[in-house]
Amino acid sequence: MVEFSGGFADVLRANLWLRSAMRVLVRLADGPAGSREGLYRLALGVRWEELIGRGQTFAVEVAGRGDAFAHSTFPALVVKDAIADRLRSRRGERPDVDRERPDVVVHAHLSGAHAGLSLDGTGEPLSHRGWRPRGGPAPLAESLAAGVLLLAGYDGSQPFLDPMCGTGTLAIEAALIATGSAPGLGRPFACERWATASATEVRDLRAEARRRRRPAPAPIVGSDADGRAVAAGARNAQEAGVGAEVRFETRDVRELQPPGAGAVIVANPPYGHRLGRDSDLGGLYAEIGDALKRRAAGCTAWILVGDPELAKRIGLRPKRRVVLFNGPIECRLLGFDLVQGRLPARGGAEAT
Ligand SMILES: C[S@@+](CC[C@H](N)C(=O)[O-])C[C@H]1O[C@@H](n2cnc3c(N)ncnc32)[C@H](O)[C@@H]1O
CATH class of the missing domain: 3.30.2130.30 (VC0802-like)
Incomplete structure (x- = not known):
């Protein structure tokens, strides 16, 4: 819980602009x-x-x-x-x-x-931005995706890639940050129905948020091996008003292509709790580590992992480790600096 004081306009502004909070x-x-x-x-x-x-x-x-x-x-x-x-x-x-x-x-x-x-003052939790159908499945809550990006230091000025983008939540949140968009602009808030609500302040704050939108200064790409997920991601980005800002591609993570020098790469690979334990997941995590080492030198990568054993298979030493909860599942966000020209031997430095 974070406390602040203010008036009606501050309640609405917080609702419109907070990216990782759930409720005001x-x-x-x-x-x-x-x-x-x-x-x-x-x-x-x-x-x-x-x-x-x-x-x-x-x-x-x-x-x-x-x-x-x-x-x-x-x-x-x-x-x-x-x-x-x-x-x-x-x-x-x-x-x-x-x-x-x-x-x-x-x-x-x-x-x-x-x-x-x-x-x-909020109503439906702030993680509901208004573009995903109400009650529809949310593979990664929008507020968690935005929190991950903020922890990763992403501010919209760097090229961005999610190489396992699924339905595109991280890439869409990246586009909202990069375009200076208020994440709540597409939905109403409970405070707008209050007896103390000021219609003028609602109109002005929403108009100000619309004015602050700008084109994304660097490329934003979401790719995934599953073509249907990629198609859903493109549709979602359209609904979220950032269809023109995110490029979606069908591509295996082993072929990952950073969209520019110094890109921020963020991914939420599958793990057992949600998709059923798959004996091959360990191999997938090793391949993610290899692809990062071979194809993304000079970038930073942040991987949200729900299973410490799988995290070790990435085979890279994290520079940062943050504990986060994806619903009830305790996860770790691991940050890696992918240094040019160094390929540590597998089984050596490992993520935990
Ligand atoms: C947990 S989901 C990601 C969910 C995503 N953050 C979202 O908001 O929808 C993991 C994704 O990894 C993708 N994936 C699995 N193996 C892959 C591979 N070898 N290359 C690329 N993507 C892969 C799956 O298709 C799935 O969409």
Whole structure:
């Protein structure tokens, strides 16, 4: 969690521009909630009449675990009752709860005998950029892909290659960075429906984000051995508004071709958890290492690996190792400097 303070425009700006965050919450109250009464009093003290407009619906989401509550449904009911009671006493009418498409989502975070209440300013998580069909499979969450690129030091000025691009998530996120695009420009946010939303600020911030787009200064390429994945990647890039910025090619990783000197190469090769354990995966990782050594001297490579044993098969010593979670799977992002003219013997320096 990262905290900052600001107004409505900052909530919207954060939603539009944050590449690796999941959600923007506005903290409303924090306090002891070791009992039903404690949580009720905490929620009753918030000025909901300024946050939920007349005729607006709301819903309460609960995360974490509170000492006094065995299930999340009960604390959600307590907060809902407090909101409804407060609005009835101030306005003489109860607001409606709508769990499917609420105007306002209240987020309650329980931790032991403590609770925090916030407004959810985002809605669908920020990893949903708006170009992938809702609920469709996401081989790599967009926010994780963007986080990997930022950790790799990619700023859009370097040539970029994902030689195992699948449906193109990393290449598309690279193009969004390189074109100075706000990743959230193609979708709405929960904060735009708030009673406190300013239509002028929404219009101005979205227009400013559109103005800041520029052509990518260096080539961006996604390649994959699977032609269908490559076709899906090209379609996705089109949907994401960067179709003209990313070149997609059907190519085996053994034939990888950096699109320029000093390219940043980032890949998320298959690993057992998602694709079923394949006895040949070790051989594939060794081939990735060989291709990098032979064909990508002078570049930097970053490989997201979910299995330490497979990582060793790359046969290169990483200069950097970052632990990341792909959903529940603990992964490592390994960074390699591919130095010109050095081919360490296989089985020597190894990634772990
Ligand atoms: C985990 S997926 C990558 C998912 C991708 N990041 C995305 O967002 O869709 C791994 C990809 O490696 C590709 N692959 C497997 N063996 C390959 C090879 N020898 N050469 C190139 N690509 C290969 C697969 O076709 C698959 O698309």
